[in-house]
Each structure stands twice: as C-alpha cells, then as structure tokens.
Amino acid sequence: MLATRIRTVGLALMAVFAMSAIVASAASAALPEQVPATGLISGTSGASTFETKSGEKVKCSSSSVMGDLTGAKTSSSKIAFKGCEAFGFKCSSSGAASGEIVLNVTGEIFYLNTTTKEVGLLNTLTAELTIKCSAFQTLKVKGSTLCPLTPVNTKTTKETLTCKETKGVQEPTEYFNLAGVKEKAPITETKGEGLKNFAFEQSALLGTTSLTLGTEGEIKA
Secondary structure, eight states: OHHHHHHHHHHHHHHHHHHHHHHHHHHHHHOSEEESSOEEEEEEEOOEEEEETTSOEEEESEEEEEEEEOSSSEEEEEEEEESOEETTEEEEETTOOTTOEEEEEEEEEEEEETTTTEEEEEEEESSOEEEEESTTEEEEEEEEEEEEEEOOSOOEEEEEEEEEEETTEEEOOEEEOTTSOEEEOOOEEEEEEESSOEEEEEEEEEEEEEEEEEEEEEEEO
C-alpha cells in the first residue's frame, strides 16, 4: 500500500513538473511581444540608401512612417521616402509625387539573439513595388527587410529601427522563427528594366528610423 502511494505521489509530481516545463516553454515562445498590442505608430528618418548586390543605389533624403500595431507581434505601416534619386534621375513609385517612393508593409517582430534578447522587425511589402526613375529606368522591388529594433524590456514611447547593409546584403542575415529555430531571414529583391537591365537580385536598406508610439509601450523580450 505504502509503495503504491509513493508511486502515485511520484507520478503526480512528474506530471506537475512536466506541465510546468510546458507552460514555461510556451511563455518563452510567446516572446518577443509588444505590449500593449494595439496603438498608433509614427516615425521619421534622415537620409537612407537602398542598394542592390551589383551596386545600383537609390538614395533618399528622408522618410516618414504612419501605421498601427495589429497584434503582440505584428504591425501595418505606410512608409514614404522623399528626395529619392538613382541613375541621375528622380525616382517615384506609382501614383506618388516626383522623388517620392511610397510603400505599404506588414511587420512582425522576432528574436535576433535569444541569449542577449536582441529583437528585429521584419517588414514585408504587401505587393510588388514599381519605381520609375524617369521614362528610361524602372525598378521592381519585392520581399522583406529585417532590421534590429530597440529598446527592449523598457517602457517608452520611443523606439529605433536601425537598418544596416553591406553591398546589398541586409544585416543581420538570420533570425529565430516562431518555433524558436534559427533560420535565414527573408530578403528583398530588385529587378531593373531600361538603361540598366538586370534580373531580380538581393538588395538591402541602410538607414535609421525614429519611431513614436501613440501610448507608452514595451517590447518584452
């Protein structure tokens, strides 16, 4: 009888420990997350450069961001780059003013480093973007851009998105997916038609955007 009770208690404890491990794992998998998960986002940046691996560059003098947090990990934004030039011409997206490139993106936050709790924002174009640099050059752009987002574990209304690249390769190149597995990050690709013809190739963004939240929030990591 005593042995049976000991076995029963032991099994119960094992079940409790197993459940605790599952809950802890689930809680860890839920991070990083933005709290609160709703609210407005706005932002501005100074000069930025968009570069392809073959060295073609679109340079813009400034940008503005307007968007919303759509969940604990997700967002939706409209970004307007101004003063954009390439190939010696002003560059504009379809329907935008001269020298202005306007794009819509959906965003999602991921771990870049689970040990140091670094977090990144992966912005993905909602549709392929067409950019005209005069009647002589067209660029087609598609894909996603991953950039570090700071600060984490700090209540604030200010966040900073720092996009780095080297010769058309976005940095960092890896992130941890929602399953917690490290993998290659999605990339942006650009195609040229006109004076410079080239097939879709990897491209990346260099620039720093200062973001403002509508209400005080925190990236929990």
